[in-house]
Amino acid sequence: xxxxxxxxxxxxxxxxxxxxxxxxxxxxxxxxxxxxxxxxxxxxxxxxxxxxxxxxxxxxxxxxxxxxxxxxxxxxxxxxxxxxxxxxxxxxxxxxxxxxxxxxxxxxxxxxxxxxxxxxxxxxxxxxxxxxxxxxxxxxxxxxxxxxxxxxxxxxxxxxxxxxxxxxxxxxxxxxxxxxxxxxxxxxxxxxxxxxxxxxxxxxxxxxxxxxxxxxxxxxxxxxxxxxxxxxxxxxxxxxxxxxxxxxxxxxxxxxxxxxxxxxxxxxxxxxxxxxxxxxxxxxxxxxxxxxxxxxxxxxxxxxxxxxxxxxxxxxxxxxxxxxxxxxxxxxxxxxxxxxxxxxxxxxxxxxxxxxxxxxxxxxxxxxxxxxxxxxxxxxxxxxxxxxxxxxxxxxxxxxxxxxxxxxxxxxxxxxxxxxxxxxxxxxxxxxxxxxxxxxxxxxxxxxxxxxxxxxxxxxxxxxxxxxxxxxxxxxx
Amino acid sequence: xxxxxxxxxxxxxxxxxxxxxxxxxxxxxxxxxxxxxxxxxxxxxxxxxxxxxxxxxxxxxxxxxxxxxxxxxxxxxxxxxxxxxxxxxxxxxxxxxxxxxxxxxxxxxxxxxxxxxxxxxxxxxxxxxxxxxxxxxxxxxxxxxxxxxxxxxxxxxxxxxxxxxxxxxxxxxxxxxxxxxxxxxxxxxxxxxxxxxxxxxxxxxxxxxxxxxxxxxxxxxxxxxxxxxxxxxxxxxxxxxxxxxxxxxxxxxxxxxxxxxxxxxxxxxxxxxxxxxxxxxxxxxxxxxxxxxxxxxxxxxxxxxxxxxxxxxxxxxxxxxxxxxxxxxxxxxxxxxxxxxxxxxxxxxxxxxxxxxxxxxxxxxxxxxxxxxxxxxxxxxxxxxxxxxxxxxxxxxxxxxxxxxxxxxxxxxxxxxxxxxxxxxxxxxxxxxxxxxxxxxxxxxxxxxxxxxxxxxxxxxxxxxxxxxxxxxxxxx
Numbered sequence: 026x027x028x029x030x031x032x033x034x035x036x037x038x039x040x041x042x043x044x045x046x047x048x049x050x051x052x053x054x055x056x057x058x059x060x061x062x063x064x065x066x067x068x069x070x071x072x073x074x075x076x077x078x079x080x081x082x083x084x085x086x087x088x089x090x091x092x093x094x095x096x097x098x099x100x101x102x103x104x105x106x107x108x109x110x111x112x113x114x115x116x117x118x119x120x121x122x123x124x125x126x127x128x129x130x131x132x133x134x135x136x137x138x139x140x141x142x143x144x145x146x147x148x149x150x151x152x153x154x155x156x157x158x159x160x161x162x163x164x165x166x167x168x169x170x171x172x173x174x175x176x177x178x179x180x181x182x183x184x185x186x187x188x189x190x191x192x193x194x195x196x197x198x199x200x201x202x203x204x205x206x207x208x209x210x211x212x213x214x215x216x217x218x219x220x221x222x223x224x225x226x227x228x229x230x231x232x233x234x235x236x237x238x239x240x241x242x243x244x245x246x247x248x249x250x251x252x253x254x255x256x257x258x259x260x261x262x263x264x265x266x267x268x269x270x271x272x273x274x275x276x277x278x279x280x281x282x283x284x285x286x287x288x289x290x291x292x293x294x295x296x297x298x299x300x301x302x303x304x305x306x307x308x309x310x311x312x313x314x315x316x317x318x319x320x321x322x323x324x325x326x327x328x329x330x331x332x333x334x335x336x337x338x339x340x341x342x343x344x345x346x347x348x349x350x351x352x353x354x355x356x357x358x359x360x361x362x363x364x365x366x367x368x369x370x371x372x373x374x375x376x377x378x379x380x381x382x383x384x385x386x387x388x389x390x391x392x393x394x395x396x397x398x399x400x401x402x403x404x405x406x407x408x409x410x411x412x413x414x415x416x417x418x419x420x421x422x423x424x425x426x427x428x429x430x431x432x433x434x435x436x437x438x439x440x441x442x443x444x445x446x447x448x449x450x451x452x453x454x455x456x457x458x459x460x461x462x463x464x465x466x467x468x469x470x471x472x473x474x475x476x477x478x479x480x481x482x483x484x485x486x487x488x489x490x491x492x493x494x495x496x497x498x499x500x501x502x
Numbered sequence: 503x504x505x506x507x508x509x510x511x512x513x514x515x516x517x518x519x520x521x522x523x524x525x526x527x528x529x530x531x532x533x534x535x536x537x538x539x540x541x542x543x544x545x546x547x548x549x550x551x552x553x554x555x556x557x558x559x560x561x562x563x564x565x566x567x568x569x570x571x572x573x574x575x576x577x578x579x580x581x582x583x584x585x586x587x588x589x590x591x592x593x594x595x596x597x598x599x600x601x602x603x604x605x606x607x608x609x610x611x612x613x614x615x616x617x618x619x620x621x622x623x624x625x626x627x628x629x630x631x632x633x634x635x636x637x638x639x640x641x642x643x644x645x646x647x648x649x650x651x652x653x654x655x656x657x658x659x660x661x662x663x664x665x666x667x668x669x670x671x672x673x674x675x676x677x678x679x680x681x682x683x684x685x686x687x688x689x690x691x692x693x694x695x696x697x698x699x700x701x702x703x704x705x706x707x708x709x710x711x712x713x714x715x716x717x718x719x720x721x722x723x724x725x726x727x728x729x730x731x732x733x734x735x736x737x738x739x740x741x742x743x744x745x746x747x748x749x750x751x752x753x754x755x756x757x758x759x760x761x762x763x764x765x766x767x768x769x770x771x772x773x774x775x776x777x778x779x780x781x782x783x784x785x786x787x788x789x790x791x792x793x794x795x796x797x798x799x800x801x802x803x804x805x806x807x808x809x810x811x812x813x814x815x816x817x818x819x820x821x822x823x824x825x826x827x828x829x830x831x832x833x834x835x836x837x838x839x840x841x842x843x844x845x846x847x848x849x850x851x852x853x854x855x856x857x858x859x860x861x862x863x864x865x866x867x868x869x870x871x872x873x874x875x876x877x878x879x880x881x882x883x884x885x886x887x888x889x890x891x892x893x894x895x896x897x898x899x900x901x902x903x904x905x906x907x908x909x910x911x912x913x914x915x916x917x918x919x920x921x922x923x924x925x926x927x928x929x930x931x932x933x934x935x936x937x938x939x940x941x942x943x944x945x946x947x948x949x950x951x952x953x954x955x956x957x958x959x960x961x962x963x964x965x966x967x968x969x970x971x972x973x974x975x976x977x978x979x
Contacts, residue, residue, distance in 0.1 A: 058836065401796070
């Protein structure tokens with residue numbers, strides 16, 4: 026069977042594909058919050074049943090609570106399909122995740138996060154989008170693969186056109202994937218038979234511009250609390266004569282970047298590989314309009330800020346960053362309360378580029394905090410999780426399969442890009458199984474990933490399903 | 503009748519006094535939170551009934567919602583008692599407040615905030631304390647006056663020994679007293695007949711060290727929000743190429759103090775009256791041990807920080823400060839969320855010394871913020887409320903009445919001190935009615951005012967009730 030037949034099937038059966046996708050989106054699988062534990066299991070079971078229906082040997086593998094793994098213990102979907110007799114295609118490991126980010130701030134959602142709706146793709150424009158938490162990250166992208174398998178199954182009786190595939194869909198990607206590495210090590214015999222990993226959790230270069238991502242950033246995520254007094258204090262009686270942990274925390278965090286917006290932690294840049302002239306030239310040729318991108322999120326051109334000496338694209342794809350993802354302390358309710366609190370906290374994360382070790386970066390950060398402990402205060406420091414960044418050789422034959430598949434599915438040769446996001450699993454698979462990863466994703470920059478009103482456009486979903494079907498076609502030719 | 507007879511009555515009837523006090527503490531009169539509006543009214547009615555029972559002409563005066571007055575609209579208790587025939591004593595205006603601060607963080611309370619309990623004063627030590635929200639601020643201190651009136655009523659038939667008194671107990675002190683000035687202006691004919699105001703909402707110099715406060719600081723309270731993108735963003739895709747409002751907010755707030763911990767807002771110190779050599783010498787003679795005070799709240803001597811060149815006492819009593827009372831932004835739940843939020847906020851307040859105008863300070867602060875607006879961001883600025891500081895002439899005859907009363911009640915000549923807290927009503931009464939205020943309070947530094955486990959020690963309450971009874975005695979002699 027040829028890819029065009031699969032394209033036809035996908036087109037004719039699209040409504041049912043979208044209905045299945047929306048069924049999955051209705052399950053509130055927020056992994057980081059223990060209150061949603063049973064929803065996570067439901068989402069895993071739903072996914073397992075889909076692969077089983079397509080003929081995979083599919084099961085849930087239980088995981089346990091892991092140290093420092095908030096909200097951990099969600100099962101992993103493991104599905105395998107044997108090759109058709111005589112098939113010699115590469116053995117692909119497909120990875121995705123069924124868990125999603127928390128939904129707050131809830132009041133900014135225009136529709137309920139777990140009641141998916143179909144809306145116009147852009148106001149007054151053509152096309153449609155599905156709006157829901159997880160629409161694109163990552164249920165929608167896993168669905169592209171599932172529906173591609175369904176097309177091949179319907180047309181050839183084998184969901185991957187005869188090729189051997191192993192599928193691993195985890196439920197802890199949004200809370201650190203604490204159980205994944207132990208799982209991979211425990212299943213090393215099976216998984217190390219794979220030739221390449223396929224991950225569909227990234228984006229395109231832009232609307233109508235398909236891309237293959239050959240590198241993602243790593244991540245180190247921390248939570249820090251600065252303690253001062255052993256009780257909340259009256260700011261009239263104590264203001265001006267003891268440390269205020271909020272004030273002190275802002276004074277420390279304000280030093281995290283220098284005037285050139287470089288991270289000031291000693292040693293932070295030691296393992297950063299400088300961008301090559303060629304890479305910078307390639308990226309420049311993509312003509313990314315950073316000002317237009319900012320405009321879409323309501324920021325003027327004066328907001329085009331970041332590490333001095335690098336373009337926006339270089340800052341996102343090729344340079345490490347430090348971000349404060351959350352901060353809290355003192356009175357945050359309505360009205361006024363004249364309090365000096367006992368402590369103040371922040372969530373601080375770092376995006377890393379290849380060769381920066383998240384454990385080392387966290388250690389350097391904590392060392393820097395301790396060296397900058399404000400007088401009269403003490404730190405409580407927590408390492409939430411991290412993962413290595415990864416860069417795939419652009420001359421890999423598997424990358425070429427994907428590239429040809431996307432050309433067939435979309436009519437356009439994909440751009441080779443990097444992503445500023447983190448997919449720590451890729452770094453781990455390289456480390457444990459020596460596997461390269463192909464990132465074939467169809468998200469858009471404005472998909473509101475991790476934000477209210479997350480969406481995935483149907484045009485993107487279509488391209489994704491077709492490209493995954495064509496990828497199977499290329500593999501099995 | 504003489505003060506000693508009132509002292510005897512107070513001693514014999516103490517249990518009933520404490521029971522009444524605890525009844526009042528059971529009413530959750532949190533004024534800043536609209537959810538407690540009916541509780542505020544209940545607390546007002548309770549107070550009105552007490553004064554009515556003692557023979558005052560007591561009523562509730564309704565107030566309306568005021569602009570920017572979060573949780574406003576709580577009634578004011580107004581009670582008057584005519585003089586006995588021929589009495590020529592000074593006419594005193596007694597001021598107190600029945601509202602209390604919010605109770606969060608609730609999990610740090612050892613007993614429920616509105617279920618008052620009696621506990622040992624200090625672990626293993628002598629004496630007892632009442633623990634509840636409002637125990638000392640200000641229900642407990644108003645009760646000292648109420649019980650003193652009850653003693654005089656029982657013994658002479660007139661609750662203030664024959665003197666004319668006017669009582670004003672408001673319910674918005676903890677949320678800005680937005681209705682008080684309009685009330686005072688509306689009742690100017692009545693209130694301007696008073697000779698002096700008596701406020702019982704301050705503290706002693708220390709355990710066993712009675713004091714009269716002759717100055718309090720002013721307050722300007724603001725809430726500021728820094729906006730960047732029009733949506734929450736993924737820190738992988740956007741980190742390093744757009745403003746993070748949390749990071750930017752910390753960078754701005756960290757500039758609020760310079761290295762000498764002076765407030766950097768231009769013009770902030772323009773109206774500050776320098777401390778006189780004599781005042782500094784008087785305070786030094788009080789031998790306040792700032793290190794011991796810090797130790798009590800769990801802070802080491804390296805936490806003895808504040809504006810360079812001033813002692814802790816000078817910083818609290820005689821110098822203005824800037825404090826961040828609350829900060830929030832981004833993800834503050836459990837676990838990790840890699841978000842760059844759309845905005846971040848802080849509550850920032852200033853304690854002011856006499857002649858610093860809160861409105862002017864807020865204006866200067868906002869001007870400074872605007873001048874320091876981070877690239878790509880915009881401010882949303884709210885002025886919550888403020889009040890002038892005040893200093894009373896220490897040669898006032900009314901201060902001498904209070905001083906003699908305390909000496910009779912406690913056996914000790916009170917120290918003349920200032921307070922770092924704010925009682926904006928005093929500044930307003932000086933401005934509108936030209937009235938001086940005597941601050942006769944019996945709180946302790948470690949009473950956990952505005953904090954979990956607020957308490958008032960029975961020894962302090964006793965001294966307070968006796969001192970108020972003796973004050974009436976001095977007035978009417």
